[in-house]
Amino acid sequence: MTTANGQYWNKDILLGVMGDPIAHTKSPLMHTAALKALGIPGAYVPLHIAPGHLGEAIEAIRTLGFRGVNVTIPHKVAVMEYMDRIDDSAVAVGAVNTVVNDDGILTGYNTDGIGYVRSLKAEATPDLAGSRILVIGAGGAARGIIAALLLEHPAAVVIANRTVEKSKQLAEAFQGKGTVNGIGNDEIAAHIADMDIVINTTSVGMYPHIDAMPIDPALLREGMIVSDLIYNPLQTRLLTESRQRGCRIHGGLGMFVYQGAYSLEYWTGRSAPVDIMRQTIIDCLG
Numbered sequence: 001m002t003t004a005n006g007q008y009w010n011k012d013i014l015l016g017v018m019g020d021p022i023a024h025t026k027s028p029l030m031h032t033a034a035l036k037a038l039g040i041p042g043a044y045v046p047l048h049i050a051p052g053h054l055g056e057a058i059e060a061i062r063t064l065g066f067r068g069v070n071v072t073i074p075h076k077v078a079v080m081e082y083m084d085r086i087d088d089s090a091v092a093v094g095a096v097n098t099v100v101n102d103d104g105i106l107t108g109y110n111t112d113g114i115g116y117v118r119s120l121k122a123e124a125t126p127d128l129a130g131s132r133i134l135v136i137g138a139g140g141a142a143r144g145i146i147a148a149l150l151l152e153h154p155a156a157v158v159i160a161n162r163t164v165e166k167s168k169q170l171a172e173a174f175q176g177k178g179t180v181n182g183i184g185n186d187e188i189a190a191h192i193a194d195m196d197i198v199i200n201t202t203s204v205g206m207y208p209h210i211d212a213m214p215i216d217p218a219l220l221r222e223g224m225i226v227s228d229l230i231y232n233p234l235q236t237r238l239l240t241e242s243r244q245r246g247c248r249i250h251g252g253l254g255m256f257v258y259q260g261a262y263s264l265e266y267w268t269g270r271s272a273p274v275d276i277m278r279q280t281i282i283d284c285l286g
């Protein structure tokens with residue numbers, strides 16, 4: 001594989017992640033382990049950038065010769081105006097999480113959705129074509145994932161959300177790209193029998209509220225794939241209860257690992273050492 005501009009990267013490399021807050025991020029740990037495994041000298045550092053300083057921070061990428069950065073909350077949308085080019089992956093989502101610097105030309109990508117899909121295919125089911133998918137939640141995470149899922153030609157995507165207007169609006173945004181419908185969470189029971197895959201994109205069940213569940217597990221049936229974007233805890237209560245009901249389960253760690261894997265591949269042109277990246281995070285979460 002080559003870098004985004006068609007070259008293998010063979011120099012020291014400076015990388016980072018811009019966000020606010022940033023202290024909690026596990027990306028530096030994961031990418032530092034990956035660079036070491038690949039034998040690429042360099043550094044990946046956390047960069048605390050307050051919202052009013054994003055423009056200067058992006059200019060500093062050029063000044064300091066960063067090969068690229070990840071961009072996280074709250075900058076993923078705002079950063080788009082500072083890019084020279086925006087890849088289709090980021091246009092589809094309306095947000096950038098990866099910036100690649102090719103000799104001062106900055107390109108914005110979004111690897112969250114494609115990272116999620118790569119992880120789902122690697123870890124749960126290799127072929128999504130023809131599948132019927134229920135996505136719970138209608139925020140930014142859902143938007144990115146649905147954009148990437150539609151490239152796999154599912155038969156249908158149903159978005160369920162607490163606020164039904166938001167799921168309907170999001171479904172509308174994908175008009176012409178596939179069969180996508182928006183419903184309220186109270187309508188899940190009526191649709192669930194048709195579904196092959198259920199994906200939780202909400203924060204319901206995330207540490208420290210680990211007893212909460214985004215869907216009544218009694219609605220799940222044997223053989224269904226149940227996927228949760230949350231990776232802290234590594235196995236949410238939703239996944240534990242789904243496994244007990246004979247569902248195939250898929251945790252959120254893979255999405256984090258593979259979004260980082262795509263970023264690293266764009267920056268370096270090398271295949272990312274995903275097993276090492278994953279193990280680094282598991283060791284850190286203990």
Ligand code: ATR
Pocket residue numbers: 136137138139140141142161162163166201202203204
């Ligand atoms: P992100 O960008 O990570 O997706 P977000 O835009 O804040 O985050 O979206 C969070 C999603 O989780 C929303 O769909 C939200 O539902 P609402 O649109 O009704 O707010 C959903 N969500 C968050 N907390 C929830 C809860 N306690 N119960 C049900 N849905 C919840």
